[in-house]
Amino acid sequence: MPRSDSQAGTATNGAYRSFTRKLAVVTGGGSGMGRELARQLAAQGCSVAACDWHVDSVTEAAAMAREAAPPGVRVTSHACDVSDEAQVLRFRDELLAEHGSDHVHLVFANAGIGGGNSFVNDSREDWERTFAVDWWGVYHCARAFVPLLIASGDGVLVNTSSVNGFWASLGPGMPSTAYSAAKFAVRGFTEALIEDLRTSAPQVRVAVVLPGHVGTDIVANSLRARGLPAPENMSDAQLEEVIPRDAQAKLIRAGLLPEGASADNLRQMLVRANADFRDKAPLSAGQAATIILDGVRSGAWRILVGEDAKMIDTQVRAKPEAAYDYAELFSEMAQARAAGTPQR
Numbered sequence: 371m372p373r374s375d376s377q378a379g380t381a382t383n384g385a386y387r388s389f390t391r392k393l394a395v396v397t398g399g400g401s402g403m404g405r406e407l408a409r410q411l412a413a414q415g416c417s418v419a420a421c422d423w424h425v426d427s428v429t430e431a432a433a434m435a436r437e438a439a440p441p442g443v444r445v446t447s448h449a450c451d452v453s454d455e456a457q458v459l460r461f462r463d464e465l466l467a468e469h470g471s472d473h474v475h476l477v478f479a480n481a482g483i484g485g486g487n488s489f490v491n492d493s494r495e496d497w498e499r500t501f502a503v504d505w506w507g508v509y510h511c512a513r514a515f516v517p518l519l520i521a522s523g524d525g526v527l528v529n530t531s532s533v534n535g536f537w538a539s540l541g542p543g544m545p546s547t548a549y550s551a552a553k554f555a556v557r558g559f560t561e562a563l564i565e566d567l568r569t570s571a572p573q574v575r576v577a578v579v580l581p582g583h584v585g586t587d588i589v590a591n592s593l594r595a596r597g598l599p600a601p602e603n604m605s606d607a608q609l610e611e612v613i614p615r616d617a618q619a620k621l622i623r624a625g626l627l628p629e630g631a632s633a634d635n636l637r638q639m640l641v642r643a644n645a646d647f648r649d650k651a652p653l654s655a656g657q658a659a660t661i662i663l664d665g666v667r668s669g670a671w672r673i674l675v676g677e678d679a680k681m682i683d684t685q686v687r688a689k690p691e692a693a694y695d696y697a698e699l700f701s702e703m704a705q706a707r708a709a710g711t712p713q714r
Contacts, residue, residue, distance in 0.1 A: 380635050385669040390415035393474045398481030400427030406659035412439035412695045419465035421450035452481045452507030471520035479511040480530045486548025497548045504552030525574040531557040533582045577671045582679030584658040599684030609636045641674045
């Protein structure tokens with residue numbers, strides 16, 4: 371008989387009672403959940419090697435983590451684009467040298483960007499860049515670090531998927547093909563590793579993180595990853611690249627842009643979108659990091675982050691054929707919320 375998530379988690383994974391005197395790797399450590407994971411781990415006595423492709427951000431994040439850390443904890447920052455395996459291997463070698471270690475205890479494969487929403491309309495370059503960071507980054511880190519987790523004798527690999535790892539849309543009129551395809555791959559790979567590690571390397575366990583809406587700067591970071599400046603500094607041509615004419619027309623029809631929207635209107639909308647995504651989220655990055663670390667500590671293999679993630683997960687699994695019938699899906703979610711139905 372199939373086991374429930376909680377039963378499988380208990381059977382597969384043991385509790386990880388303390389992060390003290392461990393060494394953790396955090397990718398995407400320059401902002402958002404990665405920055406908070408590094409800070410909270412260091413505060414709990416765990417040495418951290420954090421990487422990010424944006425050097426200034428991860429340097430600042432490491433300095434913040436050091437301020438919260440007790441004596442004896444070492445926090446290092448490293449430049450790394452996780453979509454490039456050579457850079458991941460260089461990062462691995464750098465951190466081992468700087469921490470004087472031949473193993474690591476925890477790996478949080480957290481780096482991610484958005485983009486490549488439409489397979490039909492968006493550029494192939496944008497689509498493949500998003501997929502490379504969000505999927506190949508996780509794969510490259512697993513290849514580089516699983517042997518070091520095995521060497522620790524008590525390792526945990528934590529891969530960040532998303533609510534879009536089980537629901538491949540952002541809602542009506544908002545496709546999410548590259549991001550969702552990558553996040554489905556991360557979830558499937560992580561679940562496949564459960565039995566592989568249990569059979570081949572029982573000293574290592576794996577967990578998949580499935581966040582809903584968490585307050586991060588992923589909107590701005592995703593633009594930056596495409597080589598674009600901050601929205602307020604974009605040229606008119608760059609604005610049209612990000613929001614093509616047909617997309618502008620849809621935003622006008624939806625009342626999100628005024629008729630005859632100017633370039634300045636578009637800049638202001640992008641600035642507001644990033645601020646709203648970060649500041650109006652139901653969970654802060656710090657709260658999300660705490661949930662993730664509590665899940666790892668408890669031995670969970672499936673860590674849902676946020677009530678929205680729990681709600682969508684419940685409804686999609688209850689009636690998968692209605693996952694993209696938005697009226698029915700959202701109606702059932704609203705009914706469940708009104709009824710106070712417990713969410714797993």
